[in-house]
Amino acid sequence: MTEIKKQEKNKVYFDLTIPAEEIREAEMKIYKQNKNYFNVPGFRKGHVPKKIIEQFYGDGIFFEDALNEVLPKHYQDAIDELKLDVIDQPNVDIDEENFDRKKDIIVNIDVEVKPEVKLGEYKGVEIEAVPTEVGDELIENEIDKQRHLNARRINIDDRAAEEGDKVNIDFKGEVDGVAFEGGSAENQELELGSGSFIPGFEEGVVGHEVGDEFDIDVTFPEDYFNEDLKSKDAVFHITLNSIAKEELPEVDDEFIKDISEFDTVEEYKADIREKKTAxxxxxxxxxxxxxxxxxxxxxxxxxxxxxxxxxxxxxxxxxxxxxxxxxxxxxxxxxxxxxxxxxxxxxxxxxxxxxxxxxxxxxxxxxxxxxxxxxxxxxxxxxxxxxxxxxxxxxxxxxxxxxxxxxxxxxxxxxxxxxxxxxxxxxxxxxxxxxxxxxxxx
Known part of the structure; x- marks a missing residue:
């Protein structure tokens, strides 16, 4: 019968006793599986007696594999007997002080188990209310997405870039005169005012015209995701390839017919509200x-x-x-x-x-x-x-x-x-x- 020796927080300690006869049988099994791999002078390969191999390679040549063969079942039986809910692989150690291969083997086990939980209040706990109202703003936002998806792009070449424009740029960033990974691109689409780039970048493009080549000085934020660039000053060399703006379609029944299965704006809004509510x-x-x-x-x-x-x-x-x-x-x-x-x-x-x-x-x-x-x-x-x-x-x-x-x-x-x-x-x-x-x- 297996008994727990001690328990410290979530760690349980116990011993397993592996019968010597079981180890010997497992060693013989391992020997038979591997005898063709041993070379001993004076013996044909595959015909070297187990005892000779042990004399030639060491008395414990088969012991570790034999122990690994029989240990899992003894461990699982002990876990089941002790009704332990283990959460990690066990630490396994042989009692070397009393180790004798001719006698039963004592294996020291320690393993982490699920902790004891002391429940506090759980029935009728108070939680912050979760709002479920689908407001008109949410409906309008969905319609605006469709307007932008179906917008007409108009190229601009008679004025400088303004906030809200969509620009196409080439850029190359440098810190202390050295280019950095991820700091350059060609034909990058960017909506000015979207906040997609670091502070100061989009503002630096505003006011420039198609074909302009210019530099923008910026400082990476303290909380920037790349540790190597946090709070660093950088310069970006920019080429402004194109400027465009969106011409959004009017929201009327004809537009709704073009983008959906519905005939009227009201029908489309009702469908959005139903889906958004779910x-x-x-x-x-x-x-x-x-x-x-x-x-x-x-x-x-x-x-x-x-x-x-x-x-x-x-x-x-x-x-x-x-x-x-x-x-x-x-x-x-x-x-x-x-x-x-x-x-x-x-x-x-x-x-x-x-x-x-x-x-x-x-x-x-x-x-x-x-x-x-x-x-x-x-x-x-x-x-x-x-x-x-x-x-x-x-x-x-x-x-x-x-x-x-x-x-x-x-x-x-x-x-x-x-x-x-x-x-x-x-x-x-x-x-x-x-x-x-x-x-x-x-």
């Missing part, structure tokens, strides 16, 4: 969930293990790396453009990662406290909903996926449903209150 409400629900979980996490007591935070960071980095690779960009290349190392990037994620881990632990603690029941019928319905998303209209494939999910992933489905029930429970019982500034306005 979008705003979905975003509001996600914001409510986040605010509730943050509040529950703030109210609990827990010692967040570094291992969980590190795992969360690594997962985010992997996801970001995969997304960028799908777009043909290397993560290291992207970080280089930002003037960041991978380690610096991971450090910058630590605060958010820890907050996410706290919310995860809070939700799991609520699930344990409330003991939500999940029926087999709910699991099947959830599997069917999931399968329908993957194979719309193909009932045979849906049935096949449902069967596989229930047979192979029933516990994972149950966990998902428990989390959903816990989130719904917390949000339904939360009390939305107006922000202090909103109360003052009334």
């Amino acid at each position: 979008e705003v409400e979905a975003n509001a629900e996600n914001l409510r969930i986040n605010r509730v979980l943050e509040k529950v996490a703030d109210n609990m007591e827990v010692d967040v293990p570094n291992a969980m935070v590190n795992n969360a960071i690594e997962e985010q980095v992997r996801n970001m790396d995969n997304n960028m690779r799908s777009q043909g960009i290397q993560l290291e290349q992207y970080l280089g453009m930002l003037g960041q190392s991978l380690d610096d990037f991971k450090d910058s994620m630590r605060g958010d990662a820890e907050a996410e881990v706290r919310k995860q632990l809070a939700l799991e603690a609520v699930i344990e406290a409330e003991k939500f029941e999940i029926s087999e019928k709910e699991i099947e319905e959830y599997a069917r909903e999931t399968a329908a998303l993957y194979f719309k209209g193909d009932e045979d494939k849906q049935e096949e996926m449902v069967k596989t999910m229930i047979e192979d992933n029933s516990e994972a489905l149950k966990t998902d449903l428990e989390r959903k029930k816990a989130v719904d429970f917390l949000v339904e019982n939360a009390k939305e209150v107006e922000a202090a500034e909103d109360k003052e306005d009334k």
Whole structure:
């Protein structure tokens, strides 16, 4: 029977006893798998006895591989017996002081486990109310986007560039007379007054005419993303290739017919309002969930293990790396453009990662406290909903996926449903209150 020797915060220490006979059997297995690779004078390759190999290469030649062969099962059995929820790989050490290959092997294990969570108030927590009103301004903004997408571009050659114009420029930036990475481009489109470039750049283009070549002196902001350029003075050599302005179409029924399936402006606005309302409400629900979980996490007591935070960071980095690779960009290349190392990037994620881990632990603690029941019928319905998303209209494939999910992933489905029930429970019982500034306005 395995017993915990001691526990320090989230780290558990225990010993495993590996029977000597089991090690010997594993060593023989390793020997048989590898005997063809050993060369010993006087013996044909593949026919060197195990004992001779041990004499020639060392008594423990097969021991490490044999231990690695048998250890995982003993470790997993101990984890199951002790009912430990481990969150990291274990540290493994052999008791060398009492080590004797002819006797049972004592293996010292220490591993981090999920921390104990002491929930504070979680039912009926107060959160700041989430506005869901879709105002006229939001509708007009959507229409303005369509106006700009369908605007007529008019080239200008009889006046200097003004704010609001769209210009095409070549530029080359230098700091202390030396060009820097990402500081030059040709045929760059820029809307003057958009704030797309650093302060002073767009203002420096205003007043110049097509064909002008000129310099702009600027200072990079203190909070600029590239560490090497923060607060640095720079000069940009500019060539102004063209100036243009947009002529926006009038918003009338004819314009609406051209850009949509609707006949009138009012019909188009009603459609935008309906879609925006659904979008705003979905975003509001996600914001409510986040605010509730943050509040529950703030109210609990827990010692967040570094291992969980590190795992969360690594997962985010992997996801970001995969997304960028799908777009043909290397993560290291992207970080280089930002003037960041991978380690610096991971450090910058630590605060958010820890907050996410706290919310995860809070939700799991609520699930344990409330003991939500999940029926087999709910699991099947959830599997069917999931399968329908993957194979719309193909009932045979849906049935096949449902069967596989229930047979192979029933516990994972149950966990998902428990989390959903816990989130719904917390949000339904939360009390939305107006922000202090909103109360003052009334």
